[in-house]
Amino acid sequence: MSNINEKLDRLRNLIQDQDFLTGKGLSNEVNIRMFCYEPKDEMAVRHFTKQLEKDNSLECNLICHNLYHVFLEICEEKNIIKKIPDMEEKKGSDYLKDRILKFSTTKAFAEKMQYEPHEKGDVLLLTGVGEVYPFMRVHSLLEELQTGFDDIPIVVLYPGSFNGRSVILFNEFTPNEYYRAFNII
Template identity: 50%
Template structure:
């Protein structure tokens, strides 16, 4: 447990770093970062994010967007939330997932919800709920869709229950790797899981 607490302290310090906030040193790369953690540390990470979001002494504006909460909101807005259990029972999980992908769980819909309030200088976007939202949305799909919207204006940090080797993400340290090469490991490759 102490390892994750040390890594979260490093994350908090990094989020407040002037160069990080301005995107300095990225050589015109996107300002997207991934903080990987062991899925067993999920509750410690959630608690940290809750505290960080209300910390008045933090030198940035933390904007937390939870993919699972966004998924639930999108389903509620489309009046699907109460129908999902019945659809899954009658049609099966695979067909339900395909229907949701087309109507609700598209990366475009998630990005619209994430960006609807806009962002300002000094903001840091933390994307959480990656594991909770699986299999309805994958974080790399959201990141691919958010790039044209964001254009590097603010740093984006994905809190990822799994691993990232600089090229591939592996959710829960179990699922097949998915390529996402446009991000940086926020605490450095030597400090990842």
């Protein structure tokens, strides 16, 4: 199935399925699923996500987090957002990246996304994986989320590939090991 729209329609149906919502068939593994797509399909995936967020007929409670927006919130809290252009110009991109990585940790992202109580039927949907690179890597974030979101499914919309052992962002970068997830389609 190569048509992105068909895959997205299938995803919409799967996130509402009771077996998916309860993690049935995962042998007590954490219910983390990867929806991988070709990076060229990013705009179709973004459009789908916007439509999904507005869909009141879903039989699940979709909790959407664009990782880039979470990143911007973290930067705003640290009062650095307006300083970024000058800092990069004066000190360089590497300095800026190192500085930002000190406070935009997996723990900071997880805390921004956490909410209580998690309800039956909740689905955590993560987008913006490519947008937030290199400040956050999804394999590291998922390790952090495993404990705080172990009672609800997590779906990652991933511009790249996942072979069951590692993720490859944009199908170009060095693979990063991550084995706790499953391909959703």
